[in-house]
Amino acid sequence: MDTNEKKQFFSEHLLAWYRKHRRDLPWRRSRNPYHIWISEVMLQQTRVDTVIPYFHRFTERFPTMEALANAPEEEVLKLWEGLGYYSRARNLQGAVREVQERYGGVVPDTLKEISTLKGVGPYTAGAVLSIAYNKPEPAVDGNVMRVLSRYFLIEEDIMKIGTRGIMEKLAKELIPEGAAGDFNQGLMELGAMVCTPRSPHCLTCPVMEHCAAREMGMEEELPVKKKAKPPRPEYRIAALIEGSGPQEGHILIRQRPQEGLLARMWELPHVEVPFGYADASGVPASISVLTEQLALETIGIRPGQGFMHAEHTFSHIHWDMQVVTCSLEPSVVPSGTGMLLPSHYQWVNRDTMEQYAFPNVFLKILKRYFSL
DNA sequence: AATCCGGGGCC
DNA sequence: GGCCCAGGATT
Known part of the structure; x- marks a missing residue:
């Protein structure tokens, strides 16, 4: 034939x-x-x-x-x-x-x-x-x-x-x-x-x-395919910032930039921390990185307790993330601007979070937090 | 040609 | 828990 x-x-x-x-x-x-x-x-x-x-x-x-x-x-x-x-x-x-x-x-x-x-x-x-x-x-x-x-x-x-x-x-x-x-x-x-x-x-x-x-007898050997590079690890710490007073029961979220990874999606405020900061024993060290970074965005926080650990794998990056609960602490931010929320930040509760699009990793965290 | 973009299923 | 799957845009 x-x-x-x-x-x-x-x-x-x-x-x-x-x-x-x-x-x-x-x-x-x-x-x-x-x-x-x-x-x-x-x-x-x-x-x-x-x-x-x-x-x-x-x-x-x-x-x-x-x-x-x-x-x-x-x-x-x-x-x-x-x-x-x-x-x-x-x-x-x-x-x-x-x-x-x-x-x-x-x-x-x-x-x-x-x-x-x-x-x-x-x-x-x-x-x-x-x-x-x-x-x-x-x-x-x-x-x-x-x-x-x-x-x-x-x-x-x-x-x-x-x-x-x-x-x-x-x-x-x-x-x-x-x-x-x-x-x-x-x-x-x-x-x-x-x-x-x-x-x-x-x-x-x-x-x-x-x-x-x-x-x-080669059906299992085909197709020939070069292996992809393993995703690079990134260590991150995320904040579940709990509102008080009028914001009781609310959590602060923010929108990602227009371009790049997860463009325009919503997320928990978080920062990358150097390797070694983010394991269980390193949480205290990474918290200060988080506090300092958010202060630069005029968000003053007082860190609370570890809430959970979350991992998420993209095709090229692996996120290893510690999540901590925090309260607002305006005095952390110089010049008293801490009560003004930047426009890409937003308070949500268990009902209003439905209106925002989150990547799965943050959806999981928020659903657990709100017991959804 | 190599890298950036998510997420889920299988064993 | 480690492995596999994989179009399109960008550089």
């Missing part, structure tokens, strides 16, 4: 398998390019089970591009809370506004145009074009690279930028006439359900007969 026959076998059997075994997912009930676009952005780096409830809430609140375009950014961020990679949400809203203004409210159906939109890279472009418009464009994600690397025994490192190009060329050749959407979804469905990273279910695979990796 030559290469072309293997390709044809693959395309035919995969397509038939998908049409029989496809999962009934919310976004597969829609032909709305906007809804399909939302699902593809949410599905970047995020598994199906996690995305489903977010997709329902998001499309219910923003059923049309007009609704999303006109919404305040904080509300979009709040609906994205917990999903991570928050620039996806900001880019999506920006791109939808662009579609409203530049494309008359219609998601573009050409590779050139759709690729100019914020947050729409080669994968998302191919996915939306093929699924929403049935255009014969490849949509190569991690699932697809795993499936193709195994079936065709491709041993290039999939973390390399050039490997994706090889995969896209191959994936495009495989698309059956008039069935781009189903075929691309089938490729991803196979990767998710059968051709899994570990312990692939080869015995139920529709293309096992001609899978090169399977023939060689």
Whole structure:
């Protein structure tokens, strides 16, 4: 059997398998390019089970591009809370506004145009074009690279930028006439359900007969993937600043800067401390770093007790955080300005905190504090 | 080409 | 508790 026959076998059997075994997912009930676009952005780096409830809430609140375009950014961020990679949400809203203004409210159906939109890279472009418009464009994600690397025994490192190009060329050749959407979804469905990273279910695979990796007994060794660098550790101390008087029952939170890590999300005031300050015995030393830093922002605090320890891993940073309760102490701040709250600070209680978008690590701390 | 961006599941 | 998964933007 030559290469072309293997390709044809693959395309035919995969397509038939998908049409029989496809999962009934919310976004597969829609032909709305906007809804399909939302699902593809949410599905970047995020598994199906996690995305489903977010997709329902998001499309219910923003059923049309007009609704999303006109919404305040904080509300979009709040609906994205917990999903991570928050620039996806900001880019999506920006791109939808662009579609409203530049494309008359219609998601573009050409590779050139759709690729100019914020947050729409080669994968998302191919996915939306093929699924929403049935255009014969490849949509190569991690699932697809795993499936193709195994079936065709491709041993290039999939973390390399050039490997994706090889995969896209191959994936495009495989698309059956008039069935781009189903075929691309089938490729991803196979990767998710059968051709899994570990312990692939080869015995139920529709293309096992001609899978090169399977023939060689190499299915577990593929795809080849260079290991990522471990995240660098950062030691931090965070303050649960408890209000008194009119602010009884409230905690002070602040909004992060416009750019960078967790941009514009809300958080507990906290500072990075040097290594060695933040372990259990080092808490007293790190507290003074916290007090001094907040004093510079005109927030005077008197540290209280350790409340909890929290860890959070990003792809490139690991936060190791001690959380302490504090009370306000205006006298810590020189020149008596301590009672004026900087505008990016805000008091919240267990009810009003619902209005602000927090990264998961702070959400956990606040929920425990308020016994939610 | 390398780094910056979250968060969750599996064993 | 350690390992794996991984698109897009930026530099």
